[in-house]
Each structure stands twice: as C-alpha cells, then as structure tokens.
Amino acid sequence: MSIKVKFWGVRGSIPCPGPKTMKYGGNTACIEIRFPEINRLIIIDAGSGLRELGNFMMANDFKNGPINTDIFLTHTHWDHIMGFPFFTPIYVPGSTLRVYGPVSFEGDTLEKVVGGQLTYRYFPVRQAELAAQIEYFDLKEGEIDLGDGITVTAKYLNHPLLCLGYRIAWRGKTVCTAYDTEPFRNVFCTDPEDPSYDEGMASEGELVAQEQNNVLEQFFSGVDLLVHDSQYTQEEYLAKFLGWGHSSFEHAVATAERAGVKALALFHHDPMRSDDQIDSLSKKYCVRAGEGDTEIFFAREGAEREI
Ligand SMILES: [Zn+2]
Ligand SMILES: [Zn+2]
Helix, strand or coil, rough: CCCCCEEEECCCCCCCCCCCHHCCCCCEEEEEEHHHHHHHHEEECCCCCHHHHHHHHHHHHHHHHEEEEEEEECCCHHCCCHHHCCCCCHHCCCCCCEEEEECCCCCCHHHCCCCHCCCCHHHHHHCHCCEEEEEEEEEEEEEEEEEEEEEEEEEEECCCCCCEEEEECCCCCEEEECCCCCCCCCCCCCCCCCCCHHHHHHHHHHHHHHHHHHHHHHCCCCCCEEEEECCCHHHHHHHHHHCCCEEEEHHHHHHHHHHHHHCCEEEEEECCCHHHHHHHHHHHHHCCCCCCCCEEEECCCEEEEEE
C-alpha cells in the first residue's frame, strides 16, 4: 500500500525553461499524487507542469478508461492555474474533473477565475466549448472525504491572496503541501522609538503570530512528506521580500524539523535560481535519508517518491 508523488512543476512565479534550469525544471507548480492500489489520482495545482501531466495521462491512464480526477488548487495566482487551458483531458469527451480551490473575492467563483482564462481575449477556445464534465468547488478550511479512505484537510496559509495548504491522508500515510506561504509575523509596530509603538499591542501581536505559526506546524506534524514554500534564503527574505508571501529555506527546514516531518521537499524555486545555484544550496540545506530526523531535498521536475 503506497502513495506515489511526482513533481511535474516545481517553480514559482513564472515558467523559466532554458539551459540554466534543465536539471530542476522550469515549469510552475503541479504535483501528481497517485494511489495505485485503488486507482485514484489527485492533482495539486494547475501550473504549467500540468500540460505534461495531461499528456502523460492521455498516453497511459486513458487506455484504461476516461480520465476522472480531482484537482486541488492552492490558490489562483497565475503560476498555479496557467496550465489549465493546456490540460488535454478537458477537451476529451467522457473526462470528469472536480476542481477545488479557495476564492478571495466574493462574487468571483472558482469557475469564473480558473475557467475565465478560457475566453477569446486570452485563448482560442471558450470554457463552454470544453468536452469534459468539470465541476468547481469553492473551498474553505476543513476536511473533505474523497472516498476510498482518502481525506484532504485544507488549512489557510499566510499569502497576500487566500491560499490553502493541503494534508492528504490515506491508510496512515500522509502528504502535505504548504505553499505559497511565509511565516506569520507581528503586524504591530515593534520599534519602541516609533511614535506609533504600543507595548501592549506589540506583545499581543507577537503572541498571535506565534500561535498561528504553531497551528500551521501542528497541521503538518509527523507527515511522511511535506512540500514547503522555500523561494528565498533567509538573507534574501529579510533584505527584500518580507510580506511577499514566501518562505526562506531556513524557515522551511526549522519548522519541518520541529514538526517531526519525515521528508521535506523544498519547493516553489525562485525563477532566477539556476541549477548550479540550487546545487550549491543543496550542500548547505539538504539532509540525506538516514542522516537526520528529517530528510531534506530540493523538489525536481520529473522526480518521483513513494511513501
Ligand atoms: Zn506561486
Ligand atoms: Zn502565490
């Protein structure tokens, strides 16, 4: 009994194909989570990596019958939905897709946000012309029973747009995604020299941030595989990217280790980061299986893991 996880896109922000990103890959977020024994497949995110996954499914799964799958979107930033119009199964009669994800603005349904990419303004095919049966579910925090013993628990992360982490559990095995997110911070002024400083507010803010970070750690405590946002080094994060909604390697590693995570995949690589740079960062941050309590590795497009 096993869950197979395959990375089809590991980049953040924008696809970045080219000679500098051949090893780790240039496609944006898309993860295949497969349950071979019960013939089920869940997809997390519809970044540009979804196109190749769709081609793979048409060449392999389709031989055994029409495509029937669940797609969970972490959020609707473009790098996480841009692959949807290029997912071949949406054009094939008999395909059944259930698309789940959070929506930030009332009145904008998930169908409008994701399917809205399929309008003549952006794309030659309209949503109404798709052959597949597609159902959309606007998600909030909570647990979903997908049948066959699979549960998916959704939890809000810390990102400028409403964004969900997912914890997928089946027969005692667990995979968790926590991206795009950055650590919760004190939202009140912490500088005693600043005229707006208030000691009570500052310590209350500190407490709330700590509590929220603890809740998130609890969410992925003990999982077999955690896929965590780690776009920056701590130095880069503090110098330039506070509030951008992404984490540092240092934060991802520390939080995974405290939570007793078995394996941590560093994910949502900065598009500016070359293979050589990731290789040298690997020397600093990665821990091989058996060397420490938490195995740590950089997610690579095409890599598969069995848990
Ligand atoms: Zn992103
Ligand atoms: Zn985002």
